[in-house]
Structures are given as C-alpha cells and as structure tokens.
Amino acid sequence: MKKQSKMRVISLSLILFLLIIVVIPTKSIAAPQTVSLGTTSRFAVLAGSTITNTGTTTIDGSVGADIGLYPGTAFEGRTNVTVSGGEIHMTDTNASKAKDDLLTAYNDAAGRPKDVTIAADLGGTTLSPGTYKSESSIQITGTLTLDAMGDPEAIFIFQAGSTLTTASYSTINLVNGAQFSRVFWQVGSSATLGTYSHFEGHILAMESITANTGAKIMGQLLAQNGAVTLDSNSITNGINIAIVTPTPMVTPTVTPTPTVTPTVTPTVTPTVTPTVTPTVTPAVTPTVTPTPTITPTPTVTPTPILVIAVPTTAPGTVTGGQLPKTATPWYNVFLTGTVLTLVGGIMAWSNRKH
Amino acid sequence: MYKIKLTKGKTYLVTILSIGFIVVGIGCITWAMINIGAQPDYSVPYEYTTEVANIKSEPSPVPLAIDIDKNLYPVDPSAGDNIGSLTIPALNQELPIIQGTGTDELKEGVGHFIQSVLPGEEDNCVLSGHRDTVFAKLGKLKIGDQLIVETSAGIYTYEIDATRIVDKDDKTVIVPTDHAVLTLSTCYPFDFFGDAPDRYIITADLVTNK
Numbered sequence: 001m002k003k004q005s006k007m008r009v010i011s012l013s014l015i016l017f018l019l020i021i022v023v024i025p026t027k028s029i030a031a032p033q034t035v036s037l038g039t040t041s042r043f044a045v046l047a048g049s050t051i052t053n054t055g056t057t058t059i060d061g062s063v064g065a066d067i068g069l070y071p072g073t074a075f076e077g078r079t080n081v082t083v084s085g086g087e088i089h090m091t092d093t094n095a096s097k098a099k100d101d102l103l104t105a106y107n108d109a110a111g112r113p114k115d116v117t118i119a120a121d122l123g124g125t126t127l128s129p130g131t132y133k134s135e136s137s138i139q140i141t142g143t144l145t146l147d148a149m150g151d152p153e154a155i156f157i158f159q160a161g162s163t164l165t166t167a168s169y170s171t172i173n174l175v176n177g178a179q180f181s182r183v184f185w186q187v188g189s190s191a192t193l194g195t196y197s198h199f200e201g202h203i204l205a206m207e208s209i210t211a212n213t214g215a216k217i218m219g220q221l222l223a224q225n226g227a228v229t230l231d232s233n234s235i236t237n238g239i240n241i242a243i244v245t246p247t248p249m250v251t252p253t254v255t256p257t258p259t260v261t262p263t264v265t266p267t268v269t270p271t272v273t274p275t276v277t278p279t280v281t282p283a284v285t286p287t288v289t290p291t292p293t294i295t296p297t298p299t300v301t302p303t304p305i306l307v308i309a310v311p312t313t314a315p316g317t318v319t320g321g322q323l324p325k326t327a328t329p330w331y332n333v334f335l336t337g338t339v340l341t342l343v344g345g346i347m348a349w350s351n352r353k354h
Numbered sequence: 355m356y357k358i359k360l361t362k363g364k365t366y367l368v369t370i371l372s373i374g375f376i377v378v379g380i381g382c383i384t385w386a387m388i389n390i391g392a393q394p395d396y397s398v399p400y401e402y403t404t405e406v407a408n409i410k411s412e413p414s415p416v417p418l419a420i421d422i423d424k425n426l427y428p429v430d431p432s433a434g435d436n437i438g439s440l441t442i443p444a445l446n447q448e449l450p451i452i453q454g455t456g457t458d459e460l461k462e463g464v465g466h467f468i469q470s471v472l473p474g475e476e477d478n479c480v481l482s483g484h485r486d487t488v489f490a491k492l493g494k495l496k497i498g499d500q501l502i503v504e505t506s507a508g509i510y511t512y513e514i515d516a517t518r519i520v521d522k523d524d525k526t527v528i529v530p531t532d533h534a535v536l537t538l539s540t541c542y543p544f545d546f547f548g549d550a551p552d553r554y555i556i557t558a559d560l561v562t563n564k
Binding site: 344 | 365368369371372373374375376377378379380381382383384385386387389390455460465467469470471477478479480482483484485486487489520522523524525526527528529530531539540541546547548550553
C-alpha cells in the first residue's frame with residue numbers, strides 16, 4: 001500500500017517534470033526573445049580585419065550608423081563613405097567592446113532552438129515569425145517575404161551553418177508589421193549580398209561580409225573575424241521606427257487638444273500643434289484630421305549629413321604643427337650619381353692600364 | 355702561374371665593379387634630372403599689374419584691424435586642390451597654392467598646411483614650398499615686402515614683419531594667432547646640395563583685403 005502511494009508520487013512528479021520540459025520550450029518557441037546586440041546596436045558596419053569600400057556608400061541611422069573595426073586597422077575607401085548620425089571607431093575601445101558584444105549576440109542567435117529546418121533557397125517563400133535553421137548555406141533568389149502577422153514584436157532568426165548568399169536583384173519583403181530590427185541572420189562563415197539586392201535584418205557573420213554593387217541594407221553588417229567589403233551601398237540602421245506606428249492612438253482621442261500632446265511623442269509635436277489649435281474652438285470632430293502628417297518615418301531622422309573624411313581644414317590653426325619637409329632629394333641624388341660615375345670611370349681607366 | 359691567375363681574377367672584379375658604379379651613377383643622374391625637370395619652373399616673370407601697384411601705393415597702417423568674415427570658404431578644399439595663387443612682387447613670382455604639404459602637393463607649387471586656416475582668415479595661415487624650386491629665392495625677401503594671396507574669397511595683401519631661422523622640429527611656428535597672419539616656411543640652408551636641418555620662416559601681417 002505504502003509502496004503503491006510512493007510509486008504514485010514518483011510517477012506524478014515524473015509527469016509534472018515531463019510537462020515542464022515539454023511546455024517551457026514550446027512556450028519559448030511561441031515567443032522568442034530578441035537577440036540582445038548590446039553596444040553592437042550602434043554599429044551599422046563592424047568588422048574584424050578590414051573594411052573596404054568602393055564607390056559612394058551612404059550609411060544612415062538615428063543612433064546606429066557607427067562604423068567599427070577591431071582588431072584590424074585598414075579602412076580603404078573611407079573618403080567615399082557618407083555617414084549620417086554615426087561615428088567611425090577605428091581600433092578603439094568602443095569597437096573592441098562592440099566586438100565582444102557581437103560574439104555574445106552571435107552565440108545567442110546560434111544557440112536558439114530551431115523551429116523549422118529550411119531548404120537551401122528561401123526565394124519565393126513566405127515565412128512567419130520563428131527560428132529557421134539550415135545546416136549548410138542559405139540562399140535567397142527572388143523575393144523572400146517575412147510575415148509578422150500583425151505582431152510588431154515578432155522575431156525572425158535565421159541560422160546558416162555556412163554561408164548566406166542573396167542573388168542579384170533579390171528582395172526581402174517585410175509585411176504585416178515585420179521590422180528589420182527584429183530579423184537576425186546568424187551566418188556560420190560568410191555572407192554575400194548580390195548586386196542591387198535589398199536586404200533586411202542584422203547579419204551576424206563569423207567570417208566576412210561582402211555587399212556587392214548597389215546592395216541596399218536595412219540593418220547591420222557585423223563580421224566577427226573577417227572583412228566587410230562595400231560597393232556603392234546604402235545602409236540604414238537604428239532604433240526601430242515602426243514601434244511608433246500605432247496611429248489609432250491619435251485619431252479617436254482628438255476630442256479636446258490636451259489629449260493629443262501627451263500621446264504624440266516629442267518628435268511629432270511641432271507638426272501637430274499649429275494645425276490643431278485654430279480650428280478646435282467651436283466644433284472639433286470634423287476638422288481635426290491631421291493624422292496623415294504623423295507618418296513617423298521622415299520626422300525621426302533629421303540628423304544632418306556629415307561627410308566622413310579626414311578633416312581637410314581645421315576650424316583654426318593647430319598649436320605646434322610639424323613644419324613640412326621642403327627640400328627635394330634630387331640634387332643630392334644627382335651629386336651621388338656624378339661621384340659614382342667618376343669613381344667607376346677612374347677605376348675602369350686604371351684597370352685598363354694594368 | 356698562380357699569381358697571374360689571381361691578378362686576372364682581380365682585374366675581372368675591378369672591371370665589373372667599375373661598370374656597376376658607372377651604371378648606377380648614370381642611373382642616379384638620369385633619375386635626378388627627370389625629377390628636377392618635372393618640377394615646374396616658376397621663374398616666369400610676374401607681370402607687375404597696375405592693380406598690384408595700386409595696392410602697394412596704399413598707405414598700410416600696421417597693425418590694423420580688418421573686419422574679416424570667419425567663414426570665407428564655404429567648402430573646404432581637399433588635398434591636391436589648387437586654392438589660389440601667391441604673388442611675390444619683390445621676386446617677380448606668381449606661384450600656385452595647393453592644398454596640402456605632402457610630396458605630391460609640393461611638387462605642384464606652394465603647399466597650404468592643412469591644419470592651418472585658409473588665406474585671409476583670422477588666424478595663422480601656413481604656406482610651405484621647396485627650397486630648390488618655388489621658394490628658392492625666399493632669402494632675398496626683406497621686412498616690409500608684400501605677399502599677395504589671391505583665392506576664391508578675395509585678394510589679400512600681407513606685409514612681411516619678421517624672418518627667422520628655426521630648427522626643423524620647432525613647434526612655435528605653426529601656432530594660432532589673434533589676427534590674420536601668413537607664414538611661409540621652406541628648408542634652410544638654401545643650398546641645393548646637402549642636408550636641410552633648419553627651416554626659414556617668414557611671417558607677414560594682413561594689411562588689405564578685398
């Protein structure tokens with residue numbers, strides 16, 4: 001009798017234990033957490049060995065347009081990179097810290113349990129939020145659609161065992177609230193983005209990343225060990241803008257003026273207030289439809305464009321500049337040449353005499 | 355028998371060495387000649403125009419406070435750009451001013467030291483030139499001689515107020531100033547052969563701008 005009850009307790013606890021084991025992972029599959037990028041989120045481009053750019057590349061981002069390099073030092077074609085809203089960190093502590101954070105983020109993304117094993121080519125498919133894994137490479141030819149199904153918090157994680165390659169003119173299409181800042185590509189070796197392709201998401205590559213001519217990237221190019229190669233690209237990174245989207249907040253509540261101001265975040269206020277105040281006094285409801293102006297995207301990024309180049313002219317003259325070298329070596333070379341010829345001639349002459 | 359062989363070997367070695375010396379020597383001469391020839395000749399007599407003569411005849415109160423706009427140059431020139439000309443009436447010279455003081459820029463004319471303000475601006479503008487080409491005759495300039503700089507922002511006339519010789523590592527030449535100053539630097543001594551451990555410095559104050 002006693003033994004039986006003991007057995008029951010054991011079996012019950014076993015079932016409970018099994019349930020916990022089964023439920024917890026399924027729950028985490030249902031709502032995967034975003035991959036924490038740490039300080040890496042500030043960088044649009046981060047590389048280990050070198051950064052090479054050809055053509056004119058523009059990098060934008062409200063806070064995430066930095067370029068970092070560590071431990072490498074060579075950034076070729078830097079003058080043709082236009083950065084707005086970011087800084088260049090060459091082999092400094094910021095870049096070093098970001099590289100550490102990148103490794104953490106990479107391991108986090110790589111360690112996520114997969115929901116679905118995917119075919120090598122994702123072109124022409126539509127995927128819902130989740131974690132997708134390919135043991136070898138991932139290829140995108142044509143259009144890949146990522147459908148967040150109305151959830152702006154939805155996370156897409158792609159794990160490529162080896163390479164990620166997108167074909168020329170391929171596109172990633174984000175629909176129903178999907179956001180590039182919530183799409184992560186963990187790449188076991190290297191990533192290559194095709195010419196004039198359109199890419200969305202953060203690339204966390206173990207080796208290098210190559211963006212071919214004209215490739216447009218919404219997100220980040222983060223290469224742990226190797227190089228990042230750019231060619232006439234446009235890269236946009238930053239805090240996700242789409243979180244501001246819920247327009248219904250504004251439309252129904254516009255009965256009196258006070259309710260508008262608090263809900264509309266600081267960036268929006270200037271455009272709203274002037275249009276609202278004059279008409280509100282007698283009859284509010286029909287006239288107050290200023291919603292079209294609240295499309296958040298253009299107002300969020302007013303940062304001035306600054307061209308990253310070695311500052312050509314200082315705001316003032318520096319203190320203690322090194323005086324330039326203003327003697328050519330050519331007269332000395334000429335003199336040396338004359339002496340050498342003379343010595344050679346004398347030697348040859350005396351030798352012939354012997 | 356053995357001795358003859360040895361001298362023969364010696365003769366052979368000396369022949370090879372002498373030929374080697376002559377070849378390297380002629381190579382050096384040719385290389386130097388090509389490079390000296392590649393440097394533009396700026397001894398072209400500068401036409402003493404009435405415009406400049408007028409500037410010179412104006413009484414120049416020194417030092418004077420000239421109302422200078424801080425932002426004379428809306429666009430920063432990039433290295434290698436021609437930013438204007440430097441006219442030295444006393445030497446009959448008109449020299450192009452190139453942005454930057456690297457080897458390539460100094461080959462083209464007078465180099466503007468990038469970390470100094472542009473000509474005409476209210477601070478120390480530093481120009482450097484080779485002692486064997488553009489600034490070969492700089493030693494002949496005296497205090498009171500004029501230096502005229504013409505750029506996109508206007509024509510600026512400076513008057514030499516001091517000349518001095520400093521060490522090549524002197525840090526007191528390229529320094530900010532409280533008024534518009536033009537500093538010229540070149541290597542010293544002016545002899546074309548030999549080492550140049552010093553720098554010849556000319557400083558001039560802005561007297562007129564237009």
